[in-house]
Amino acid sequence: MSKAVTVSRPRRLRGTITPPGDKSISHRSSIFNAVANGTARVTNYSTGQDCASTLRVLRGLGVNIDAKPSPDGNGDTLTVHGAGMDGFREPDDVLDAGNSGTTTRLMSGLLAGRPFQAILTGDASIRSRPMGRVIEPLRQMGAEISARKGRTLAPIVFHGGSLRAIDYAMPVASAQVKSCLLLAGLRAEGRTQLRQPAQSRDHTERMLSAMGARVGSDGLTAWVEPGELRPLDMEVPGDISSAAFWLVAAAIHPDAEITVRNVGLNPSRTGVLTVLREMGADFEIRGERSVAGEPAGDLIARSSELRGVEIAGDIVPILIDEIPVLSVAAALADGKTVIRDAAELRVKETDRISATATWLKAAGISVQESNDGMTIVGGARLKGAHCQSFDDHRIAMSLAIGGLVSDGPMKIEGAGAADISYPTFWRDLELIGGSLG
Numbered sequence: 001m002s003k004a005v006t007v008s009r010p011r012r013l014r015g016t017i018t019p020p021g022d023k024s025i026s027h028r029s030s031i032f033n034a035v036a037n038g039t040a041r042v043t044n045y046s047t048g049q050d051c052a053s054t055l056r057v058l059r060g061l062g063v064n065i066d067a068k069p070s071p072d073g074n075g076d077t078l079t080v081h082g083a084g085m086d087g088f089r090e091p092d093d094v095l096d097a098g099n100s101g102t103t104t105r106l107m108s109g110l111l112a113g114r115p116f117q118a119i120l121t122g123d124a125s126i127r128s129r130p131m132g133r134v135i136e137p138l139r140q141m142g143a144e145i146s147a148r149k150g151r152t153l154a155p156i157v158f159h160g161g162s163l164r165a166i167d168y169a170m171p172v173a174s175a176q177v178k179s180c181l182l183l184a185g186l187r188a189e190g191r192t193q194l195r196q197p198a199q200s201r202d203h204t205e206r207m208l209s210a211m212g213a214r215v216g217s218d219g220l221t222a223w224v225e226p227g228e229l230r231p232l233d234m235e236v237p238g239d240i241s242s243a244a245f246w247l248v249a250a251a252i253h254p255d256a257e258i259t260v261r262n263v264g265l266n267p268s269r270t271g272v273l274t275v276l277r278e279m280g281a282d283f284e285i286r287g288e289r290s291v292a293g294e295p296a297g298d299l300i301a302r303s304s305e306l307r308g309v310e311i312a313g314d315i316v317p318i319l320i321d322e323i324p325v326l327s328v329a330a331a332l333a334d335g336k337t338v339i340r341d342a343a344e345l346r347v348k349e350t351d352r353i354s355a356t357a358t359w360l361k362a363a364g365i366s367v368q369e370s371n372d373g374m375t376i377v378g379g380a381r382l383k384g385a386h387c388q389s390f391d392d393h394r395i396a397m398s399l400a401i402g403g404l405v406s407d408g409p410m411k412i413e414g415a416g417a418a419d420i421s422y423p424t425f426w427r428d429l430e431l432i433g434g435s436l437g
């Protein structure tokens, strides 16, 4: 991930982009079908490295998955030969989740309480991210698990145990924790019930239900009962978290019109659209349809006059991954933007509050960090700067969007991190007129 890239401001931005398949839905499509009874075909599976990490871990457990690139280069086609709920085989090596938190946390739910031992780990970032949030409730369910630093950090060792349902009040609004425990609940005795402090993305509930699981939700409570899964063929819709970069690029550039095709519009992911609308961004949604039980559509975004807003409370979990790029919009908006209730950003691939504040300051923007967010004073011009992605994909791509409007060139160290969720990002940047050095 050491590649450095320089982005300079083009005169205009025009074009049509098809973002990669949604990362969250891709992970779930391979993981859930891996424990289903039968074979499923998944199209437009994300080509990002994180989703490849999930396939590596599943194969390490003996699951047979065939992945082929599609001829247009947008998305892979998978054939997943489901092993059934009890079909995993003891891995003969450590399972490597790479940089992927979703792989680590969701697979923990499926590795807990197996009649064999498995060790799950990942890169330096994964080994520093909090895993106690899944280990603790899985242990309450009866799983025997050990891990570094008082059972809080990977590598995580699963030693077996037998699972029983719990009624659990989740301390954080996390779709990864919720999904981990719902998956464990599929093999636990009784009805597992999870009380969430706020709504997070619901792809797991939707997909498990489409696969025949007894799963449901009532307000902030999600529940599941044990059972088998039917395989589910699906087309993964495009990733709104990837589309967000182009929506912000169009909004902040003075001469822009960008179309982003086939974007997933699940309401538990569209917080970024709500906030951009409130900031005054000019965009429209066309061709709304349903893809794999998820709403989807095309977005057309144009140059806009933005104003600062407050981002806080229940909307935060449904736009958490978009805060780094919304911060670029905030820097170019008129007035102040205050971000609160987003302490989770400090435990993502990197500390995204610190990483964002660091680069915005280097680019001449006034930013004040707080424990759970930051205040960004908009309205100044962005200067070119020499900045670090901290090997975080969303920071690397946010820096590039800043470079599309900065007065001097933006040099981005660690630009290759974009491959984690969006390997065609740099190609797409050039496609709409961005210039790379």
Ligand code: S3P
Binding pocket: 023, 024, 025, 027, 102, 173, 174, 175, 176, 177, 179, 200, 201, 320, 321, 344
């Ligand atoms: C994800 C959930 C979010 C998000 C991550 C993907 C998922 O994490 O930040 O990129 O696929 O479930 P948390 O649920 O831990 O907040």
